[in-house]
Amino acid sequence: MAQLRAFESAAKKGHEMPEIVCYEKQDDWGGQWNFTWRTGTDQYGEPVHTSMYRNLWSNGPKEGLEFAEYTFDEHFGRPVSSYPPREALWDYIAGRAEKSDVKKFVKFAHAVRWVDFDENTRTFTVNVENLRTGETEANEFDHVIVASGHFTFPNVPHFEGIDTFPGQIVHAHEFRGAEALADKDVLLIGASYSAEDIGTQAFKMGARSVTFSYRSAPMGFDWPEGMEEQPLVEKFDGNTAHFSNGLQRKFDAVVLCTGYIHHYPFLPESLSLDSPNNVYPDNLYRGVVWEKNNQMFYLGAQDQWFTFNMFDAQAWYVRDVILGERELPSKEEQRKSIDAWLERFDKLDSMEDQVDFQGAYVRDLIEQTDYPMFDLDTVCGIFKEWIQSKRDDILNYRDVTYTSVMTGTRAAQHHTPWMLELDDSLERYLSTPERDDARDVFEGREPATKRN
Amino acid sequence: MAQLRAFESAAKKGHEMPEIVCYEKQDDWGGQWNFTWRTGTDQYGEPVHTSMYRNLWSNGPKEGLEFAEYTFDEHFGRPVSSYPPREALWDYIAGRAEKSDVKKFVKFAHAVRWVDFDENTRTFTVNVENLRTGETEANEFDHVIVASGHFTFPNVPHFEGIDTFPGQIVHAHEFRGAEALADKDVLLIGASYSAEDIGTQAFKMGARSVTFSYRSAPMGFDWPEGMEEQPLVEKFDGNTAHFSNGLQRKFDAVVLCTGYIHHYPFLPESLSLDSPNNVYPDNLYRGVVWEKNNQMFYLGAQDQWFTFNMFDAQAWYVRDVILGERELPSKEEQRKSIDAWLERFDKLDSMEDQVDFQGAYVRDLIEQTDYPMFDLDTVCGIFKEWIQSKRDDILNYRDVTYTSVMTGTRAAQHHTPWMLELDDSLERYLSTPERDDARDVFEGREPATKRN
Numbered sequence: 001m002a003q004l005r006a007f008e009s010a011a012k013k014g015h016e017m018p019e020i021v022c023y024e025k026q027d028d029w030g031g032q033w034n035f036t037w038r039t040g041t042d043q044y045g046e047p048v049h050t051s052m053y054r055n056l057w058s059n060g061p062k063e064g065l066e067f068a069e070y071t072f073d074e075h076f077g078r079p080v081s082s083y084p085p086r087e088a089l090w091d092y093i094a095g096r097a098e099k100s101d102v103k104k105f106v107k108f109a110h111a112v113r114w115v116d117f118d119e120n121t122r123t124f125t126v127n128v129e130n131l132r133t134g135e136t137e138a139n140e141f142d143h144v145i146v147a148s149g150h151f152t153f154p155n156v157p158h159f160e161g162i163d164t165f166p167g168q169i170v171h172a173h174e175f176r177g178a179e180a181l182a183d184k185d186v187l188l189i190g191a192s193y194s195a196e197d198i199g200t201q202a203f204k205m206g207a208r209s210v211t212f213s214y215r216s217a218p219m220g221f222d223w224p225e226g227m228e229e230q231p232l233v234e235k236f237d238g239n240t241a242h243f244s245n246g247l248q249r250k251f252d253a254v255v256l257c258t259g260y261i262h263h264y265p266f267l268p269e270s271l272s273l274d275s276p277n278n279v280y281p282d283n284l285y286r287g288v289v290w291e292k293n294n295q296m297f298y299l300g301a302q303d304q305w306f307t308f309n310m311f312d313a314q315a316w317y318v319r320d321v322i323l324g325e326r327e328l329p330s331k332e333e334q335r336k337s338i339d340a341w342l343e344r345f346d347k348l349d350s351m352e353d354q355v356d357f358q359g360a361y362v363r364d365l366i367e368q369t370d371y372p373m374f375d376l377d378t379v380c381g382i383f384k385e386w387i388q389s390k391r392d393d394i395l396n397y398r399d400v401t402y403t404s405v406m407t408g409t410r411a412a413q414h415h416t417p418w419m420l421e422l423d424d425s426l427e428r429y430l431s432t433p434e435r436d437d438a439r440d441v442f443e444g445r446e447p448a449t450k451r452n
Numbered sequence: 453m454a455q456l457r458a459f460e461s462a463a464k465k466g467h468e469m470p471e472i473v474c475y476e477k478q479d480d481w482g483g484q485w486n487f488t489w490r491t492g493t494d495q496y497g498e499p500v501h502t503s504m505y506r507n508l509w510s511n512g513p514k515e516g517l518e519f520a521e522y523t524f525d526e527h528f529g530r531p532v533s534s535y536p537p538r539e540a541l542w543d544y545i546a547g548r549a550e551k552s553d554v555k556k557f558v559k560f561a562h563a564v565r566w567v568d569f570d571e572n573t574r575t576f577t578v579n580v581e582n583l584r585t586g587e588t589e590a591n592e593f594d595h596v597i598v599a600s601g602h603f604t605f606p607n608v609p610h611f612e613g614i615d616t617f618p619g620q621i622v623h624a625h626e627f628r629g630a631e632a633l634a635d636k637d638v639l640l641i642g643a644s645y646s647a648e649d650i651g652t653q654a655f656k657m658g659a660r661s662v663t664f665s666y667r668s669a670p671m672g673f674d675w676p677e678g679m680e681e682q683p684l685v686e687k688f689d690g691n692t693a694h695f696s697n698g699l700q701r702k703f704d705a706v707v708l709c710t711g712y713i714h715h716y717p718f719l720p721e722s723l724s725l726d727s728p729n730n731v732y733p734d735n736l737y738r739g740v741v742w743e744k745n746n747q748m749f750y751l752g753a754q755d756q757w758f759t760f761n762m763f764d765a766q767a768w769y770v771r772d773v774i775l776g777e778r779e780l781p782s783k784e785e786q787r788k789s790i791d792a793w794l795e796r797f798d799k800l801d802s803m804e805d806q807v808d809f810q811g812a813y814v815r816d817l818i819e820q821t822d823y824p825m826f827d828l829d830t831v832c833g834i835f836k837e838w839i840q841s842k843r844d845d846i847l848n849y850r851d852v853t854y855t856s857v858m859t860g861t862r863a864a865q866h867h868t869p870w871m872l873e874l875d876d877s878l879e880r881y882l883s884t885p886e887r888d889d890a891r892d893v894f895e896g897r898e899p900a901t902k903r904n
Contacts, residue, residue, distance in 0.1 A: 114566030
């Protein structure tokens with residue numbers, strides 16, 4: 001969506017539009033944010049793309065991801081809270097895209113099957129299937145942009161005896177809601193965002209106990225009674241997990257929060273990014289140009305602090321390269337640039353460092369393009385406050401509000417504390433319900449109905 | 453496995469072996485029978501192949517699927533029961549294959565990405581990825597045999613409101629065991645083998661209630677108290693399902709037993725079979741030769757009464773076509789043959805008819821090859837007895853025994869009635885435990901320990 005918007009933005013300024021086709025295997029756009037109840041494979045037999053669950057809310061402040069050229073104020077017409085639910089974020093990105101007429105470039109329900117590059121003609125052949133009709137076509141392109149993301153194919157390690165576990169085992173990718181975890185003893189394997197958020201959701205929905213298992217280090221949050229961290233599970237024996245510290249505990253359900261893999265089944269090895277999930281994958285000049293073939297690009301291949309606005313910066317830059325507005329340096333210079341970033345990357349040793357690193361990366365990109373520069377230092381500061389707010393209160397950090405660097409608007413306080421909000425719909429989010437007793441109690445006041 | 457064995461059998465009789473490569477995306481062979489606890493995508497990011505669950509037992513008598521050239525007696529060295537558990541059947545097919553040295557032809561953890569056919573050179577280019585290394589290769593072949601099956605990619609219809617259902621929703625493909633359904637109200641959508649068997653498993657494992665929902669017709673078995681059939685679910689509203697007869701009922705879990713689709717994401721449309729699941733898919737001469745390109749073959753593309761021995765008959769025939777032992781008739785004759793079978797197929801109107809139809813199909817194939825002919829009429833009779841035995845007693849039909857047409861051996865009675873057998877392992881299956889009280893009670897006798 002960012003790439004289409006980038007080309008359209010240039011066209012509006014008088015640039016000639018290249019011939020563009022966007023193949024999207026889903027029936028609608030929005031990528032991760034295009035929620036589905038489906039898991040495994042979809043109605044066409046394709047692996048389900050999204051890793052969203054029903055009750056997902058943004059786990060980072062919206063002030064860190066806001067588009068510089070389409071603000072939350074513009075979209076919603078009034079201040080909203082800093083941590084919108086899934087539907088509100090989808091609405092925001094779809095709203096930006098709908099403002100333009102770029103949907104006409106998208107062929108929905110089209111799966112790219114296989115991409116080949118011909119060294120002689122310097123063109124790509126893209127084999128694609130129309131999933132609705134079964135028709136397949138081979139089309140030629142001068143450039144290919146991979147924007148399929150890398151939080152879709154789960155990394156699923158094996159654990160001894162896990163095949164004897166009688167309860168439900170899902171990877172975070174297939175997790176769709178925490179309601180069914182009420183009254184359950186839940187084990188989450190992993191120590192990153194998925195574990196933290198799904199564990200919190202399970203707790204919110206009434207899980208009897210929430211146990212996290214970490215491989216290298218615990219998340220270390222100040223968990224409430226009923227939530228705790230343990231080291232690695234070494235094996236399962238029926239419903240009993242054996243931890244490396246000798247603890248044995250029975251569980252009803254296991255959620256594997258073990259991350260995702262870069263996986264591009266439509267690409268030959270020569271074009272396929274192979275990287276752990278980090279903020280500077282190797283072999284991408286400026287984080288987007290495939291070093292081994294400069295006609296090929298990746299968007300969003302990094303681990304992400306910045307998201308929507310970083311994708312924009314990348315898309316604007318890739319657009320300018322393709323339009324010939326920005327010349328690429330020699331392969332040698334590209335390597336030097338990548339190495340310089342990798343050197344800097346190697347020295348990062350805190351989350352705060354990573355934030356600053358990605359801020360610098362985004363700045364570097366925006367400086368190459370006409371994408372509106374924004375106050376990146378302040379946004380980095382917001383991310384650091386966010387990190388701290390989670391350390392302060394992991395269950396309630398979503399009740400904090402931040403100020404947009406795009407508009408100067410202070411986020412609204414959501415009408416209901418997140419831990420009490422059981423309705424994740426956009427309708428509820430935008431409503432103004434009566435202040436209820438639960439909130440008063442939550443905030444340590446006498447309930448309003450008693451006071452009246 | 454059947455195809456490799458077929459070629460080896462010819463080689464042993466002095467035929468020259470063609471150059472053979474078998475690409476298998478899993479780490480081991482056995483296809484469906486290669487059980488994994490994984491669901492969704494596997495450790496390589498590929499869609500999981502198998503639809504097996506932990507506690508699956510054969511749902512048809514083994515006397516209907518026995519290889520003509522490798523019997524159960526030969527494999528186990530003694531009579532076993534007519535309905536072996538998953539592990540025993542895997543052991544049997546692997547045992548047959550291990551007897552030969554065909555494993556060397558298999559490249560495991562290799563996913564076929566894309567197959568192209570060049571009309572000029574009349575060769576296939578097969579793009580394949582080594583999943584362990586990420587290496588991709590394009591190799592040329594004169595013939596391609598698709599043996600990836602069609603019970604792997606779930607058919608998953610949408611139901612209004614299903615995204616609001618708070619409990620677990622899985623398709624039969626992702627179902628791995630019924631233990632977690634104990635004390636649950638379970639809804640199974642579908643009226644075929646998956647529904648029948650998973651529903652029965654759920655009942656066996658102590659589900660509070662089992663409700664089947666059918667689209668066109670109920671299965672009509674004589675269900676016990678606690679199991680029942682209802683017409684189609686029209687919508688969900690939270691955990692409440694609304695049936696087309698007005699019934700509303702709350703459920704804890706939904707299992708979609710809605711079948712599978714033919715799905716060959718590695719094939720262009722011109723080579724890709726597109727068919728509902730039936731006993732005679734169109735466009736396959738003798739059920740195996742791709743009519744539009746006679747260098748291409750499908751094994752097991754039919755719905756199946758016969759299985760392992762039918763795959764053998766198909767593989768032996770395909771082998772002879774490839775070796776030039778059997779000449780294919782003109783395209784016109786092929787079409788005539790297909791039409792004749794389709795005409796016969798159109799007239800089938802009972803399960804018993806389908807059995808006879810497939811018996812005739814297998815006979816036709818075996819008559820073309822040197823695969824050992826066996827008493828197909830008697831096997832058809834066994835299938836019909838099986839169908840009747842399910843009508844008589846759907847919970848206990850696996851306690852019936854049949855006589856092998858290959859060896860004349862009457863199957864052994866399993867030491868424990870199926871409804872009481874909670875250990876599905878091969879070890880338990882082959883053991884000879886003391887006769888226990890539960891069995892006596894089940895069979896209406898005074899418990900042995902009381903009698904002593």
